[in-house]
Amino acid sequence: MTSTPYTVADVMTTEVVAVTPDTGFKDIAGAMERWKVTALPVIEGEGRVVGVVSEADLLPKEEYHEHRPGLIEQMRRLGDTAKAGSTRAEDLMTAPAVTIRPDATLPQAARLMAERRVKRLPVVDADGTLKGIVSRADLLKVFLRTDEDLTAEIRRSVVERLFPLSHGTVTVTVSHGIATLTGQVRDAALIPLAARLAQSVEGVVDVRCRLREAGSGDGPAP
Numbered sequence: 001m002t003s004t005p006y007t008v009a010d011v012m013t014t015e016v017v018a019v020t021p022d023t024g025f026k027d028i029a030g031a032m033e034r035w036k037v038t039a040l041p042v043i044e045g046e047g048r049v050v051g052v053v054s055e056a057d058l059l060p061k062e063e064y065h066e067h068r069p070g071l072i073e074q075m076r077r078l079g080d081t082a083k084a085g086s087t088r089a090e091d092l093m094t095a096p097a098v099t100i101r102p103d104a105t106l107p108q109a110a111r112l113m114a115e116r117r118v119k120r121l122p123v124v125d126a127d128g129t130l131k132g133i134v135s136r137a138d139l140l141k142v143f144l145r146t147d148e149d150l151t152a153e154i155r156r157s158v159v160e161r162l163f164p165l166s167h168g169t170v171t172v173t174v175s176h177g178i179a180t181l182t183g184q185v186r187d188a189a190l191i192p193l194a195a196r197l198a199q200s201v202e203g204v205v206d207v208r209c210r211l212r213e214a215g216s217g218d219g220p221a222p
Helices: 025-035 055-066 071-076 078-084 106-116 147-162 188-200
Strands: 039-044 048-054 120-124 130-135 171-175 178-185 206-213
Touching: 025 039, 025 055, 039 130, 048 055, 048 120, 106 120, 147 171, 147 178, 147 188, 178 188, 188 206
Parallel strands: 178 206
Antiparallel strands: 039 048, 120 130, 171 178
């Protein structure tokens, strides 16, 4: 009923800094500092993503330098110890990478980030080729839509479609992302659906539905 949901392709960053499996430790750390990112996709060949190297993957080396663990501790932390002795991306990276497709919806991306506890996702096509990267901040871009834009979409994609005969009596206002629907409509059964659909519009923070059935208030709907 509503317009097409925003997808990862709508908000992702297409200019992505990436490294190859042979990229050295210092070059990785330098790229993170230069581009102010906390993780880098690792690509090979024509851009196929094979892993992700993050600050968390680099930190064991710093910790290892400060406090060389004893033999027992080394055995307990074999993975971190191995990374502490690594110098190339292919040994430091986390693989396989957690990726997402460009046509995934923003809720799908947010859910995947939460489930896998990552802050950004490489965006890949069907062949696993890097197309962009999407971060938590990117997912919030929809909330930067103007109140006027949200008002127009709610009226067009919710009110006019649900209430083709009585939409003229419905007023839609949006302030700071909070939508308010007031007025009278012919079919009261559709009022809860109108509230849900308005809430589903990308960028809407909350919905206050004050619609009433025609005849229950102060005048009939046309």
